[in-house]
Each structure stands twice: as structure tokens, then as C-alpha cells.
């Protein structure tokens with residue numbers, strides 16, 4: 626199964642492109658020296674639950690909810706025995722709270738039944754837990770034990786990797802393959818945190834702050850990044866000509882817009898032609 630296979634880290638003599646990427650990352654890392662996982666947690670169990678809850682929602686919302694959740698259910702055993710309705714009442718300020726309730730109770734039951742109440746330390750075992758995919762598993766492995774088996778590719782990592790020219794891919798799985806081939810394994814965990822910090826503070830999806838960015842002298846998208854790596858434009862590009870290269874997304878989007886504007890304007894009912902002046 627592909628999800629279980631280990632990705633190959635960079636080997637051999639690094640190419641010029643890899644060296645340049647590592648230099649860019651070094652500068653970003655120095656700038657975001659405090660980069661870290663922004664989900665509040667005190668142990669691997671809390672981190673695992675918080676990461677599952679963070680799907681399709683922000684870390685800020687999760688951090689508002691988890692203090693109540695962990696006060697009531699501090700470990701896998703207590704959460705495994707929790708009545709779903711009680712957990713739903715705590716989670717109901719976030720989207721998909723019923724499904725998330727099911728997942729965190731289900732994963733707690735599995736931790737109790739199969740892992741001696743502990744969070745497993747391998748990707749293969751983590752992704753067997755309800756609600757845990759490759760991304761969540763690598764967050765836990767990276768943050769809790771610094772042993773990720775890949776790079777976490779969320780929306781920020783995706784967008785910034787594309788803007789920096791580190792990848793031309795558009796799916797998280799393929800972008801992850803490019804990143805693990807480009808960076809040594811010891812950088813995988815911090816790579817995600819630094820790019821996520823950069824995406825939240827400088828390289829915004831809309832209106833990236835290129836003027837204040839520490840890598841604006843070497844970033845290939847500097848000062849024209851607005852249309853690079855944004856999801857809606859990737860979809861537009863794919864729709865237009867099946868383009869799979871993100872760096873061509875802006876061009877494709879412009880072409881689609883031009884194509885659209887070339888169409889005759891639809892006729893409005895009852896207004897077949899210009900009105901004649903009265904009299």
C-alpha cells in the first residue's frame with residue numbers, strides 16, 4: 626500500500642537546485658526561529674487528538690476547545706469510555722464535530738485495545754487509527770519524537786513550495802515526494818513548521834508580503850506571487866488545458882479569463898436591441 630511505503634530522503638551529492646533550496650530554507654528558518662507546531666498539547670495523546678480535530682479548521686479554534694476536552698478526558702482510557710453526546714457537546718463549536726467525536730473516541734478505543742493506551746510511533750500503525758491519515762501521522766511523529774516519515778504538506782507548505790520553485794506538482798502526495806528528495810531527513814519536521822509560519826505571517830495566499838520577505842531576492846515568484854500556488858487557480862488551470870504544473874497556473878488562469886471575455890455577452894430578456902429615443 627503506497628501510504629505505508631517509506632519515502633526516500635535526499636541522497637548523494639546535492640544538485641545546485643537542492644543547495645539553493647537549502648540555502649533559502651536556512652534563511653527562512655533563521656527568520657522564523659520560533660517556528661513550532663501551533664496546536665497546544667502537553668503529551669503525544671493530546672497532540673494526536675488535537676491534530677485529528679484540526680482537519681478542515683484552524684489551530685486557533687482547536688486550541689479554544691481542547692482545554693475543556695482534555696480537562697474532562699485527559700487520556701485514551703477516559704476518552705474511550707466517554708459518552709459520544711458529552712464529547713459532541715464540547716466539540717460542537719467546530720465543523721464536522723459529530724464525525725470528529727466518532728474519530729477521537731474510536732482512536733482512543735484502539736489505543737487502549739491494541740497499544741497499551743499509548744500513541745504508536747510508526748506511520749503504519751498511526752494511519753490505522755480512525756481519522757488519522759498520512760499528514761496527521763507525520764505531524765505526530767515529527768512533533769512528538771522528531772521521527773517523521775515524510776514532510777507534512779498542508780495548504781501553506783503546498784503554496785510556498787510552489788512559489789519558491791521547489792516543486793511543479795499540485796497534489797500534496799507528489800509535492801511531498803519532491804520535498805523529501807530535496808531536503809535531508811533531519812529537516813523534514815522543521816521544514817513544515819517554518820513554511821507554515823511563513824505562510825501565516827508573510828507569504829499569504831492573497832497579497833503575499835514580498836516587500837518584507839527575507840528571501841525576496843531569490844524567490845522566483847517575488848512580487849508576482851498572488852496567482853501562484855492558489856488552489857482556485859490550480860483548478861482553473863486544470864480545467865482549461867489539463868495543465869498540471871502549478872507554475873503555469875497563473876498563465877492558464879489569464880488565458881481562461883481572456884477566453885471568457887471573448888464570448889459575446891448574454892442577451893438580457895426583453896432588451897433585444899438598443900432602445901430608440903422617444904419622439
Ligand code: SF4
Nearest residue numbers: 828835838844847850
Ligand atoms: S518573495 Fe513573496 S512569494 Fe516569495 S516566498 Fe517571499 S512572500 Fe512568498
